Amino acid sequence: MSPQLAEAFRLLPDYLGWHVLLSASALVLGVAISVPLAVAAARSPRVRWPALAGASLIQTVPALALLALFYPVLLAISALSEATLGRGFSALGFLPSLLALTLYSMLPILRNGVAGLTGIDPAIIEAADGVGMTRAQRLWRVELPLAAPVIMAGVRTAAVWTVGAATLSTPVGQTSLGNYIFAGLQTENWVFVLFGCAASATVALAADQLLGLAETGARRRRPILVAAGLGGLALGVALSLSPFAVRGQGAVYVVGAKNFSEQYILAELMAERLEATGARVTRREDLGSAVAYRALAAGEIDVYVDYSGTLWTNVLGRSDNPGREAVLSALTTELRRRDGVTVLGSLGFENAYAFAMRGERARALGITDLDGLARASPRLALGSDLEFLSRPEWRAVDGAYRFAFRSRRSYQPTFMYRALASGDADVISAFSSDGRIAAGGLVVLDDPRGAIPPYDAVVLISPRRADDARLTGALRPLIGAITVEAMREANLSVDRDRDKATPAQAARALKLVLTN
Amino acid sequence: MAETLIELAGVTRRYGARPALDDVDLSVRRGEFVALVGGSGSGKTTLLKTINGLIRPDAGIVRVAGRPVAEVDGPDLRRGIGYVFQDVGLFPHLTVAGNIAVTPRLLGWDAGRIAARVSELLELVALPAEMAGRAPAELSGGQRQRVGVARALAAEPALMLMDEPFGALDPLTRDALGDDYRALHDRLGLTTVMVTHDMGEAVLLADRLVVLASGRVVASGAPAALLAEAPTEEVRELLDAPRRQAERLRGRFGV
Structure with missing residues (x-):
């Protein structure tokens, strides 16, 4: 097996587990919202038009943009709740992905629900009223059972869409099978890209087939088929999530990375040092530049590498350039004071x-x-x-x-x-x-006017891990230990077209040339 | 004279500006078999549906067993009244037994009583017991309507409302079912109000005909009496239709 493929399989339990958890939660939530909405829409044209138009409109927004749009919205809501209730929440990762995918799943369920419910023979509705059913009894005993096959077909479509679109939750900080695709695109690791596509397609096909079985059962009025389909689905979800349950006690550190090769390599380097102490580590990769720092300040990731110039301009909003040392020491005091973020130190090279x-x-x-x-x-x-x-x-x-x-x-x-x-x-x-x-x-080219700020690679630690001796102990030896030549060599090994290394391999090679 | 079971007083119902029922007064005695007759759009079906509350009148009052329908919970009222209509409306996701058991289940009968009632009813409507497990789609039109009648009778109602119940069946099946139903009506001591556009069926089955035209009751009485002294020429022609048809048939066949 090629090293890239072996690496892909090593990451599979984590990526698959999150992908399935996210898709299944979004689908369950989507069904829970869409079916009652479809019932209301089937009964009242005044609800029907806006509900269907709204769901169609959401569908026209590209899924990636929909996911991205939830971040500022949730950020604002979180700030509001922090101000009024004294408690904020994370605007990154699972929550925005869940909400966006839920919205995305709604249209097929809603549309099929309305079609299924309004398509029932009026004679059957008259009979239900005639035998003395209340509206609720008519809904549960007649309308929903009769519309069930059509609704199930909608759920099936929604499941395929949701599993596919869940790969797009990677850039908002949610681990998914999309991590393979985004990381693979970034480092031109086509094995990763194909592996991610294949894994996502397999999950989608499996969900489609099992829901198809349940749909057939509903159509032929064979409850055993419905139970087999839904039971198989539940079993699949449970199996995918089982790595989370086995994952033992002990601290779990979250190592973040932005979306380029050097970040993947450094994240692997830090993760492996932490794992060497017996700690459990999860990786949150492909974070956007602004997203990564906010995620760290919010405690969603524990550690990542950023660059002094980026923090200087984007976080502190400064446009002056007082020089390399001054920027570093100002950052160390300002980030601690502002956000409680610890600057552990510079790794020893610049990525300007x-x-x-x-x-x-x-x-x-x-x-x-x-x-x-x-x-x-x-x-x-x-x-x-x-x-x-x-x-x-x-x-x-x-x-x-x-x-x-x-x-x-x-x-x-x-x-x-x-x-x-x-x-x-x-x-x-x-x-x-x-x-x-x-x-x-x-x-x-030289910069005689000193217009480009310094970009020392610095290790940042989240507020809640500031006093974590295991974390700082594991990472402190990296401070000042990486030369720019060593980093270039490691980056090249991942970026080049031939003999490509995975970020984990590059990290292991880099470990051998640390200067202390 | 038996007590009054159904009473309509000044009942009016409009669809837009057009009145489907226009100031209708009507009373039906317990045990009576009444046929509502009249042309299309005369208001027969609307009148029938005001009795079980499927249609609420705009004005006037409907009483069943002395209680105003407007004051009774609709589903509760309908569980006590049998209702059969032309399209039958059997529930396709339930078996024959499941269809018959619908109202008893709504009333919370226990399983043993429901099972006994289902087999009793299959026998009553002359269907073989092994039909209980069939799906409605597997039945013939006549069998389906027999199941419809059994479903309407399931909760032992005293009153049956029927809206052209045998209209979609072939003539032989229609006659057989009509006769069978009339026998059931007498045996179970039911009160029946039946809408029909088939004058022959009305004359043969009903104790009393109520003739509607443009939402008004224009005549009411036993078939023979009505024919003897029809209030208008229109009513006479309507009532005379079966006999004229029979004479024409005799002429054709040269009997």
Whole structure:
């Protein structure tokens, strides 16, 4: 078995368990809301139109956007509840995913419910009234049993949609089978991407077949088939969740990571050090940049690596640049004071934004620093990653050097490097720890005006783990222990096209070259 | 003279501006078999449904056994009144026995009593006992309507309301079922109000005909008496229809 496949299977119990828990909860909640709503809608046209239109409208919102939209909404509700009731809740992870998927599951159940209930022969309704049933008795004894096959068909569609859409909960911080897909896309690990797709499709197909069995049972009025279908489904859910139950006592640490290779490697490095102490560790990967810090401050993740410049501009909202040491010490006191977050220390390398060009092109144009780049910029095309041009760092650099690029394009990082190699871009926004800089013969341009803030990689610890000796003890040896060369090597091993390593393999290789 | 079981006084019911029932007075004695006759849209079905509260009148009062229907809980009232209609409306997800047992179950009878009642009723409506486990879809039209009658009789009602109960059946089945039902009516001491557009059926089965036109009662009386002194030409023609038909048939067959 290839190392990537072995790694994928190692992660399966955790990812599958969360995926099934999330999908099943959303589906149960979806049924619990949609069936009563369908009953009300079937009875009253005044409810029917807005209910169906609303559910259809939700369906037109891309699932990923729907998931993302719940984050600010829940954040606002949480702040409100914190202000009024003194208790907030997490706006990340399970809750927004659950709510978005629940909404997403509603349309097929609602639509089939209304169709099933309004499609009943009026003679049967008249008979139910004629024999003296109350409205509730008519609903439970006649209408729902007769509409059951159609409703079950809707539940079946909803189940397939929900299991598929649950892969999209990864970016809002909820572990799911989507972790394979998102991490795989980021590191070009196609084994992971395919594995994630196959696992999600298998879950969806299994749910579809078992619900299909229950639907057939309802249609043929064979309760034993209904019981077999639903029982099989319950058994499958229970089996998927069993790893959570066996997971013993002892502290469970949650290690977070943002969505790029270096973060996956560092998260693995920290996780393995923690596991070496006998602690249990779960990983929350692929968090967005702003999401990761908030999740840490809220105690949803216990530890992750961030970069001093990012925290300086995005969290503290500063645009000045007092120098590397000053930024680090200001962060240490300010984050502790503001959010109770501990800055354990710098890992020893920087992952700064850097402008990189192909070596021979830079030499041909005589560009060595950003002043030279600014002078040549009207003839040059800039390629950036997806977020750089909307970040404050770009505004600071642009303000200092007054660039006037011929064109500016955003790329997914892998394609950004390809654009530079092919000449579609003349200069790119690279990261200084990226292994592809040395491997591709690129030069990093100097920043004589000091416009780019320092980006020391720092280990952050959540407020509730601030005094956790096991955690700090396990991670303190990493402080100052990783050189930028070692990090570049590790990143390259994951990012390159051939002989790709998994983040866990890269972390084990990195462990061997720690400087202390 | 037997006591009055059903009494309508000044009952009016409109659909939009059009009155389906227009100031109707009617009383039915216990044990009577009344046929409501009249053309399409004359208000027969609406009148029938005001008796078991499926339709509430806009004005006037309906009493069953002396109690105003408007003051009684609808489902409670209907559990005590048998109701049979042309489409039968057997519950497709229940067996024949399950259909017959519906009202007794609503009334909370125990299982033994329900089972005994189901087999008693199958016999009463002349269906073989092994039909109990069949699904409605497996039955013929006549068998289905027999189950419909059994379901209506299940909770031992004193009053049966029937809305063209045999209208969708073939003539032989219709005659057989009609005769069987009339026999049941007498044997069980029922009171029956039956809507029909088949004058022959009305004349053969009913003790009394009530003729409706445009939501009003235009004539009421025993078939023979009504025919002898019909209040209007229209009523005479309506009542005379079966006899004219019989004469034409005789002419055709040359008997």
